[in-house]
Structure formats: structure tokens, C-alpha cells
Amino acid sequence: MVQYNIALIGFGGVNRAFAELVAERNNRWRTELGFQLNIVAVTDLNLGSVVSANGIDARMLIETRFERGGFAKLSGGSAEADNEQVIRQAPADIVAEATFTNPYDGEPAVSHCRWALESGRHVITTNKGPVALAAADLKALARRNHVSFEYEGAVMSGTPVIRMAKTMLAGSGLNGFEGILNGTSNFVLGRMESGLGFSEAIGEAQALGYAEADPTADVEGHDVRLKVVILANELLGATLTPGDVSCRGISSLTVGDIESAAKERCRWKLIGSAIRGEDGRIEASVAPRRLALDHPLAGVGGAINAVSINTDLLGAVTVTGPGAGRVETAYALLSDIVAIHRAVHVNKEAAE
Ligand SMILES: NC(=O)C1=CN([C@@H]2O[C@H](COP(=O)(O)OP(=O)(O)OC[C@H]3O[C@@H](n4cnc5c(N)ncnc54)[C@H](O)[C@@H]3O)[C@@H](O)[C@H]2O)C=CC1
Numbered sequence: 001m002v003q004y005n006i007a008l009i010g011f012g013g014v015n016r017a018f019a020e021l022v023a024e025r026n027n028r029w030r031t032e033l034g035f036q037l038n039i040v041a042v043t044d045l046n047l048g049s050v051v052s053a054n055g056i057d058a059r060m061l062i063e064t065r066f067e068r069g070g071f072a073k074l075s076g077g078s079a080e081a082d083n084e085q086v087i088r089q090a091p092a093d094i095v096a097e098a099t100f101t102n103p104y105d106g107e108p109a110v111s112h113c114r115w116a117l118e119s120g121r122h123v124i125t126t127n128k129g130p131v132a133l134a135a136a137d138l139k140a141l142a143r144r145n146h147v148s149f150e151y152e153g154a155v156m157s158g159t160p161v162i163r164m165a166k167t168m169l170a171g172s173g174l175n176g177f178e179g180i181l182n183g184t185s186n187f188v189l190g191r192m193e194s195g196l197g198f199s200e201a202i203g204e205a206q207a208l209g210y211a212e213a214d215p216t217a218d219v220e221g222h223d224v225r226l227k228v229v230i231l232a233n234e235l236l237g238a239t240l241t242p243g244d245v246s247c248r249g250i251s252s253l254t255v256g257d258i259e260s261a262a263k264e265r266c267r268w269k270l271i272g273s274a275i276r277g278e279d280g281r282i283e284a285s286v287a288p289r290r291l292a293l294d295h296p297l298a299g300v301g302g303a304i305n306a307v308s309i310n311t312d313l314l315g316a317v318t319v320t321g322p323g324a325g326r327v328e329t330a331y332a333l334l335s336d337i338v339a340i341h342r343a344v345h346v347n348k349e350a351a352e
């Protein structure tokens with residue numbers, strides 16, 4: 001039986017939900033997927049660090065109400081988040097990076113990924129910073145160290161848009177995309193249509209685990225800008241940085257705007273898009289758009305996301321599914337491990 005030792009960096013909504021999946025589903029994964037997971041280390045800015053080569057009980061981790069620095073009370077624990085030491089020295093095969101997304105330079109998550117890859121650990125991450133801002137370097141580092149850098153959850157949480165488009169649409173002539181790529185702002189717009197105030201709607205999105213630690217990133221479009229960079233670079237072969245993407249969020253929309261759109265059978269949506277022009281240049285933007293109710297994206301509600309990918313051979317192919325949520329995003333981490341497992345074990349067995 002294959003077992004992967006996992007280090008969790010950041011123990012907020014996503015990595016907690018992932019630990020809960022480990023507690024509930026490890027037996028099932030053993031049978032269905034051919035591997036089981038063993039959490040050997042956890043670090044969190046608020047809780048500290050804990051390392052145990054024999055494994056840390058996932059159920060204990062999610063059921064204990066830890067205070068600030070509370071990991072110090074566990075065997076192998078400390079009150080400090082000793083990220084570098086844990087990432088480099090804990091006996092982990094895979095590092096799951098799920099700390100805050102920093103939209104400016106991606107740090108400290110970029111360093112977390114770098115330390116892990118340099119130390120020969122696979123990296124799985126839902127953090128958009130390292131993927132949007134340092135993917136090329138991190139992929140090269142992964143290749144040099146014969147490990148994987150996987151990040152399906154960075155766009156559309158557990159909905160597998162990156163892997164699906166890169167593998168299943170290969171050769172179809174991808175030349176652009178447009179879509180709803182932020183669960184929080186889509187949820188907020190829907191709640192405002194139902195009469196809720198902007199701040200109350202954001203509060204609900206935070207309680208449901210959709211929003212960024214600083215929800216300004218959601219409502220000002222910065223989160224979508226990172227996702228547009230990631231999709232454009234992954235799917236269209238672009239080399240965009242966030243500064244290349246014009247960006248306007250939903251914060252300037254008023255209740256009046258939303259009501260007058262509704263009267264004219266329209267609805268506001270925050271749309272991220274990128275398109276390859278005649279000259280080969282990629283034009284990318286994030287902006288609210290007033291869509292007629294019969295537009296395919298107008299009916300996408302709540303924290304659901306949808307992206308229509310333009311191809312030469314098939315026309316538009318639309319992928320829709322959850323775009324935010326703790327469990328939904330934790331599933332993306334599992335899907336990354338499945339990808340690593342298939343690359344390492346299944347392909348090796350097939351070659352033998
Ligand atoms: N929640 C969602 O629906 C989705 C989240 N993401 C991304 O996944 C990541 C995690 O998201 P959540 O768990 O929802 O966020 P969260 O805010 O609930 O958790 C982040 C955790 O990281 C810890 N942390 C921050 N800096 C740290 C550091 N330097 N060292 C150790 N721990 C640190 C914080 O204390 C916190 O517990 C974020 O980058 C987010 O953008 C991606 C897709 C969907």
C-alpha cells in the first residue's frame with residue numbers, strides 16, 4: 001500500500017477541511033485510489049507548528065479547539081510557525097500550501113513552495129500567489145528536483161478547469177476564455193439582488209468560507225486578476241503578470257445599478273477574460289458586465305463559477321462548478337495528489 005506523508009502549511013478553512021477528509025475518507029481512498037495519507041506536520045501563523053514522524057491524528061487536529069500557539073501543547077509541537085524548518089526537515093513526501101494569497105509578490109507562499117521543492121517534496125497548493133507570480137520558476141525547480149508542483153485549486157477551487165483544459169482540450173486551438181471566476185463577488189451580487197446590503201453580503205460570504213482573508217481582493221477584482229493570469233499563462237501560453245490585466249471590481253456597483261439592470265431583464269456579473277488578438281497578443285481584463293438574462297453566464301449563481309473557453313475546433317466549451325468553499329477547495333488538493341500518484345506510481349507500473 002502506498003502512503004504519502006503530508007505537511008500542511010496554513011491550517012485555516014481549506015487545510016482543516018482537507019484534514020477532515022483525511023479523517024473521514026482515508027479507508028475509502030485506500031481502496032478507490034490505491035493510496036492513503038498520513039499527516040506528519042502542520043504549521044499555522046496563529047497556532048504554531050507540530051511534527052510527528054509517526055503521524056498526527058487528523059480527527060484530533062480538527063476536533064481540538066486550539067488557542068493561539070496551541071500546537072505547543074502537542075507532542076512535537078511549538079508555539080511558533082517554524083515554516084522553513086518544518087518544510088525542509090519534516091518527513092513529508094508532499095507539502096500542502098494553503099496560507100493567505102498575497103496578490104503583490106506571492107510571499108511567503110512562494111518561499112514555502114521553493115523550500116519544499118528544493119528539499120525534494122512535491123507541492124500541492126490552492127494559493128494563487130505562487131501560481132500567478134512565480135509558476136515558471138517553481139515549475140523549473142520542480143523539474144530539477146524530480147518532483148511535482150500542482151495547483152488545480154488556484155482557479156475555480158475543486159472544479160478541474162486547469163487540468164481538464166490542458167489535457168482534454170489539447171490540440172483544439174485554445175484562443176481565449178471568459179467567465180465568472182470569483183465565488184465571493186458572484187455570491188455578493190446575488191444576495192444584493194435579493195435585497196441584502198453589500199457589507200452584510202460580504203459577511204455571509206466570509207462565514208461560508210468563500211472570501212479571502214482580506215475580502216477587498218474579492219470585490220475589487222484582484223483575485224480574478226490572478227486567476228486570469230493563471231489561466232492565460234496555462235492555457236494560452238501567455239506570459240502575463242497582474243499588471244498586464246486591466247481590473248475593476250464590483251465595489252462601485254450600487255443597489256440602484258442592480259435594480260435597474262433587473263428591470264431591463266439583465267444582471268451584473270464580474271467577468272474575467274483573455275483573448276488572443278490577430279497579432280498574437282493576449283488582451284486580458286476583469287470588469288463587471290451587465291448581461292442579458294439569456295446570456296449563458298447570467299444564470300450562474302451563488303459561489304458557482306463558470307468559464308467558457310474558446311477553441312478553433314469546438315467553438316466554446318464551458319466548464320462550470322464550485323468556485324469557492326472549504327471542502328470544495330480541499331478536494332482540489334486531493335485531485336493534485338491523485339495526479340502525483342498517477343505520475344509516480346501508475347505510469348511506473350505501466351512501464352514495468
Ligand atoms: N476558501 C476558498 O474557497 C478558496 C481558497 N483558496 C486559497 O487557498 C488558501 C487558503 O484559503 P483558506 O483556508 O480559505 O484561508 P484561511 O484564511 O481560512 O486560512 C489561511 C491560514 O493560513 C495561516 N497562515 C497565514 N500566513 C501563514 C504563514 N506565513 N505561515 C503559516 N500559516 C499561515 C493563517 O493563520 C490561516 O489559518 C488561500 O491562499 C486562498 O486564496 C483558493 C480557492 C478557494
Ligand SMILES: N[C@@H](CC=O)C(=O)O
Nearest residue numbers: 182183184211212324
Ligand atoms: N475568495 C475566492 C476563493 C477562491 O479562490 C473566491 O471567492 O472565489
